[in-house]
Every structure is written in C-alpha cells, then in structure tokens.
Amino acid sequence: MKYLTDKKTKELKIRLKWNIFEKLKEISILEEKSFNYIVNELLDKILNKNLKTNNIQQFFTEKTNLVFDKENIKLYHNDFIKVDFSKYKGKINLIITSPPYNLSIDYGKHNDNLDYEDYLYFTKSWLEKSYQLLADDGRICVNIPLDKNKNGLKPIYADFVEVAKEVGFKYQSTIVWNEQNISRRTAWGSWLSASAPYVIAPVEMIVVMYKNQWKRLKKGESSIERDEFIEWTNGVWTFPGESKKRIGHPAPFPIELPKRCIKLFSYKDDLILDPFVGSGTTLISAYQEGRKAIGVEIDENYVNLSIKRLQEIPKNSYLFSV
Template identity: 30%
Template sequence: MELSDFKSFLGKPIYEDKNVLIYQGDSLELINYIPEGSLPLTITSPPYNIGKEYESILELDDYIEWIAKWINQVYRCTSSHGSFWLNLGYLSIPKKAKAIPIPYLIWDQVPFYLIQEIVWNYSAGVAGKLFFSPRNEKFLWYVKDPNNYVFNLDDIRDPNVKYPNQRKNGKLKCNTKGKNPTDVWQIPKVTSGKNRSSKERTPHPAQFPVQLVSRIILASSDINDIVFDPFLGSGSTAEAAIKSGRKVIGFEINENYINIAIERIKNICYDDQQKIKQGNLFDIMVSNS
C-alpha cells in the first residue's frame, strides 16, 4: 500500500508531503481507520502517566487498560512480517514502588510476540541521593510472527571491532561490516540547558534522539516502507524515517508539537535541496574548468 492510499481511510492530514502524513487527533480514535495488516513497522513512546505537560493522569488500572486498547489496534494494523517497538519508562505506585518499569505492568496485555528487551543507556539524567542515578529506559521489540519478521543486521552492524583482522584457519573471524550490536545501546540522550543542550533539542520535554530511532528503523524495515508513530511528539520518528529512506504516518494531539515536527521535516527538505544545489554548482564548475 502506498502512503497516499492512507488518505482515503484517514482523510485529509494536517500536513503532508511525498514522504509524510501527519494527523492531529486522539490516536485511539484515528487508528481505527487504518486498514488491517497495512503497517510494516510501528515505533512509539506513549505518555508514561507521570504528570508530564502533555498528559492527564489516569488511575493505574485505567492507564493499563488504555495502553492495552491502542496496542491491540496496532497489532491489528501490523503486517504479517511487521514489528512493533515500544518505549516505556517508569512510574510510581503508592506504597508499592518508587519507580516500577511500566513493561512489568503490561506483559500480559500485549498480543505481539516479544523478541527482546533493549536497554537504552544514556549518560545524562537525574542524580540520586537515596537511590542509584537512573540512566536507562527500555525498548520492547515485538513482532507479529516470530518465524517471519524483518531484521536487517548488516545495516546496523557496529564497526568498532576490537580485533578486526583476527583469523581462524586463514579466514577472518568477524564480519567485515562489523559486529552485531548488543542489547544495551549507549546512545546520548537529548539534553537541555544553557551550556549542554543537544543540537537537535526542541521544546518538547521528552524527545527521542534521532540516532536511537534510526537504528530501529534500519533494523526493522526496508527502504520505502511506511513507519507509523501514533504518538509523534516532536517528530523524531519522522526525521529518522525520512533520513533512512522510509515514509512516515504520525498521529499527535498537541498542535504545538505538530508544529515542531513539521519544522523539523521542512528543515530536512531544505538541507536536501541545498545539497542538490551545491552538487549542481560543483558540476557546473567542473564542466567550465
């Protein structure tokens, strides 16, 4: 199915170009209109129910029920060989837990098959005095069919091999493209602050680094595939998808965040146009020399 085909189901987007469709609205309502089995990859990070500016606090049981509802809809929309990558942090439960990983609370609510838990380890964060300083979040990698799913290992290999020329019986012991990354990903967080703000920082309070999402997209989708994010936020998934040669459909309820995402997408297009112009200028200079 082509990206433009989704407009016949979802209607007119708030923003579109040849690679992107963005819709403003409640994800749980909008996702009902997506055809069954039409999405090869979904990546998202929903609200954690911890009081961020973009969320309304729900009772714990209601929050778990809400998660289960939209995840089941994602499952319905996912293609037979598709994947679902879910990022969830921690929340507190009075008299039970200071910071319990949310995946512990939904393990039996997800119809997908869990391939692996990925630990995202970052350097910056809150400093603890009565507990260890938190420096990780989890990604859960789910698939529709455990015997048939996309995994492009060569596209994400780590070139940092300690002994790249080590041989056994005259043959190289390691892949010349690099090694398989581990299930602990050390990728810098998008930081804020006057002197340490990340270059890609936007006003969104919980922003994915593009490097992180790009690895997921390269591993779990193919060129020109459609990547879906039902909680688009500041648009990191959109930016990573476009830069990786994919298409993207995003849902977001907050107009301010939509505007941030659109600006990021337009900047990608502008950068590409400038590269094309510079390339044409170089060709002209060469032909005239």
C-alpha cells in the same frame, strides 16, 4: 484440582454431545481443573473473542485530519486510539514510538497523571489498535521506562510486556538504552541502612515485539552497514538523550533511537508508524532513511512543532547519515 470459587454463578442444565462431553472430561483430568471450570473457561474465551471483535470498531470512529503530506511522510492531527485508519489495516511494517509514561509530565492535551489501572487500560487500547494496523510480519519497538517511583513504585516495563502479550503480540527481545543520565536524586530510601533502600537504574527500555511472524515474508533492501549491525545487535545501546529545551518538547527522544530501529528492523520503502509523534523525531528519521511514514499527534502545539521540524529537513537528506 481447581474449582470455581466465584459466588456469582448459576446452575443450568445443558445437553452436550457425547463426544464433546468425553473430550471435556479428558481435558479436565489433564488440566487438573473441575469440569465446570473447564466449560466456563472455554465459554469465556469464545465470548471475549467476540466482544473484542465488536470493541475494535471503537478504534476507527474519528475522521482523519491530515495536516502534513510530503515526500511519503504523513502527519495526522488526531487521537490515535479513535482515528479511522481503516486503510492502513495490515499494512504497517514497523511501529516505533515512546508513549506517555504517566509520570505527570505536561504533554498539553494528554492526561499523564492517570490512576495506574487506567494507564494500563490506555496502554492496552493503543496496543490493540496497533495490532490491527500491523502486517502479519510487522514489528513494534516501544521506548518505555524500566519502572517509576513517583506516586508509588510501579514496574512499567514488566506490566507493559504482559499487557502486550494479552493483546496478542509475541515477544522478541528487549534493548537496554543507557542514556548515561546519572540520577541527581537525594532520596535513597533508608540512608546507609538495609531497612528500605531504593534502587533506581538510570536506563530506559526498548521493547521489541511482533504480530504473527518474526521473519519477514518478503525480502527487501536493507540499508544497515556491517559495523552498525554488529554494534546494534548487542542489546545495550549507549547514546545520550535529547535536550528538552533545544527541541521544545517535555520528553523528546534522540534521533539515534528511531534511526537504529528503522535500519535494524525494516527495509527501504517500508511503512513506519508513530502513534505518539510528539516532536516528530520518528518521522524525520524515517524520511532520512528512505522509508514511508505516518504519524499521529493529539496536541496541536506538538503538531505544529513536528511540521516545523519536518519542513526544515533538506530534500533527499536520507542519502546522508544523521
């Protein structure tokens, strides 16, 4: 039997309807939890639900700053967590993004060196905002590392999935992206010894989750080819990463990544969102694949980089494969 152990408790006399009392007693027996524990658990859920509803308002306070609007592609120079995207609530079909990894990368305006608990809080905040914006059958594809060993080993992928589930997302699958990037590390932990060796996998993960329903409510027009579908539904994707120097961003992902997610998980004319635009790759791919897209970027330098790259796309280039 599980009991309350928190010292910060108060004893109160309350009146319960007889049928409610009997139900609670029944749940207490089935769950093997004390009556007091069950009552507190239920009240916590109610209070947290109301608190969450009130806190959602903080995610829609910053006035939008639209800096690029062309051919169904919109780019906003804003903080995603704060920007007022009320008009997009329940309308996003697919989110594709690669959030900051908290690896002390110089992203400019974003602090990429948070305490891990603060990083998880940041993760929960942008996921809660994303959840509000997705349609009921909306999906999300997030490119994150499997783990990190800088400043202490942390299971980023595992923690991300747990946080996303807490927010309300439902898990669908995970794609392993094999970048073929063989590590040049010189630290193996205990060299040639079982004392404390370090194992590092040179892969990244693409977590695929959804809001309420995985199957799309309305059928649209797909753009994926037969051979692409067969290859990409295999959960290990092998293609090289992108050059930081060529793009001008410290952590760009290759256009192949959003292209595959867009063609596999969305219909033509769907609305795509990237909350952390960076160098603009998701927006470029969305345009090339005939989708609508909106993106948000907090750093002015990367906003300008994205605009430059978007302006260089040939008109109607979505008719051709990348």
